[in-house]
Amino acid sequence: MQFVRLAAGVLCGLGLLSAAGRGGQAPKAEKPDVIVSDLTVDGDDLVLEVQNQGPGAARKGAKVEAVFTGSTTTKVKDKATGKDKVVATPFSVTVPVPVPVEPLTLEKIKLPMAKLGVKEGHKLTELVTVTLDPKKTLAEERPGNNTFHRQLDLVGNQIKPKRAGYEGGTELPDLVVTDVVHDGPYLRVHYTNAGKGATGADFLIEVRSGKLSFGGNSYYRFQVPPPGEETKSGGFTLGLIGLKPGTEADVEVVIDPENRVRETDKKNNTFKKKVVIAAEKK
Incomplete structure (x- = not known):
């Protein structure tokens, strides 16, 4: 009688293990991009x-x-x-x-x-x-x-920004905004590649203040800079997000808001700062 109970217990345990195995999820297969x-x-x-x-x-x-x-x-x-x-x-x-x-x-x-x-x-x-x-x-x-x-650069006069090598590597980039500053009629965003590598993807930079935002121009995109390279954007006109001379405002910057670039860390793509907009010189 005791043997029957032991056998039943073993079979029950095996059944539970089998069910757990069936319920467990296989590792997700990685896809290309x-x-x-x-x-x-x-x-x-x-x-x-x-x-x-x-x-x-x-x-x-x-x-x-x-x-x-x-x-x-x-x-x-x-x-x-x-x-x-x-x-x-x-x-x-x-x-x-x-x-x-x-x-x-x-x-x-x-x-x-x-x-x-x-x-x-x-x-x-x-x-x-x-x-x-x-x-x-x-x-x-x-x-x-x-x-x-x-x-397209049809006449060969475009100034090309410094771009990281991105073919055949193994390391990924990490895009990080380091500052946003007032510069005359513009805001300029400073950013870096804090990673060890790069990909060939391009990206936009979005600036926001209050309820206004500007997500960039699809034909004027940024490219991943070399690892450790500090660079800056062109100018975002102050009026795009309602900023005026002689004021200060909370500005939020998001680098790669479309999630086009494969990175080591996507959680550090947002930067916030209170920016002082100097008064116009008379």
Whole structure:
């Protein structure tokens, strides 16, 4: 009788262990995170650079669609006035692009501008948008960062900010706002990369005061600086968030509010400070 009780107890224990095993969750599989890390002009071609931010690897040989949108312009004679006028023609071109397999690796493709409608008498406008995987065929960590905006440097006169190397590393960045200061008619945000690495993702900086906020311009984005590099933004006009000379205000700054950049720490992306706005000099 005692043996029967022991056997029943053992079986019951095994049943509980089995149920616990079934109820336990398997580790979550890491997914890739595909982004556009750069778009540049090379002669008559556009060069698209795609990065896998990770943390997961992609399937070897996987491809996604990249949709290029923008416009070309040409001059035509206005029938009413006889003068030249500029006419814009929008384009939307879809091409397949390979997905980088390992985290922080890159793939590059060249797209002839002729496919966008650039031909004799037609010019590409500077503002181009690229959307990766619009049909969401690839399971990703951050599908919300697949749209990339760029003002192209068509004449080679843009001043390029210092940018961290981001290909093939193993370490991640950590974006941190270190200060926000009044500078004439502007606010300027000081920030740094407190991490040991970088990715090719771009980001915006949002400034807020009271009920007013300005989230930045999608075509004027910031890039991850080298580790330890202190840098600052361009100017945010005071009136964007209701600030006036001769006052002081509580200002909040959020770096990468869209969560586009994979970082070691996302909890330190907000900075608050009471900013004194000096009176205008008479």
